Amino acid sequence: MWFFITMFVCSLLIPLIMIIGGYLMWKRPPRNINSLMGYRTTMSKKNVDTWKFAHDYCGRLWLKFGLIILVPSIVVQIPFVHADDDTIGLMTLVLMMVQLVVVVASIFPVEKALKQTFDKDGVRL
Numbered sequence: 001m002w003f004f005i006t007m008f009v010c011s012l013l014i015p016l017i018m019i020i021g022g023y024l025m026w027k028r029p030p031r032n033i034n035s036l037m038g039y040r041t042t043m044s045k046k047n048v049d050t051w052k053f054a055h056d057y058c059g060r061l062w063l064k065f066g067l068i069i070l071v072p073s074i075v076v077q078i079p080f081v082h083a084d085d086d087t088i089g090l091m092t093l094v095l096m097m098v099q100l101v102v103v104v105a106s107i108f109p110v111e112k113a114l115k116q117t118f119d120k121d122g123v124r125l
Contacts, residue, residue, distance in 0.1 A: 026059025046122025
């Protein structure tokens with residue numbers, strides 16, 4: 001049972017990080033463009049306007065995606081409460097891989113929104 005509880009908590013880390021990180025990117029983005037913290041792509045680092053836009057857009061997206069994947073992450077694990085450790089471990093691995101795909105996939109809509117809002121030099125269209 002302890003293994004299930006540990007894996008349950010671990011599998012909720014990604015959605016919770018997305019919710020908290022999304023809120024922080026949306027409401028309290030890094031003030032200055034930097035290479036250490038925040039949504040850092042070539043397009044988002046063009047200027048302060050693109051930097052703020054990317055954090056606002058990505059923050060809202062992460063908050064939404066985090067809330068959306070939190071519920072299935074909990075529901076998917078319930079049938080495995082009394083399963084053996086190998087099954088629980090495999091289920092958690094698969095679940096976390098799906099969650100990571102969601103995190104990585106969130107880059108595409110943000111970059112698309114940046115390209116629709118700004119030209120290649122970072123000037124608003």
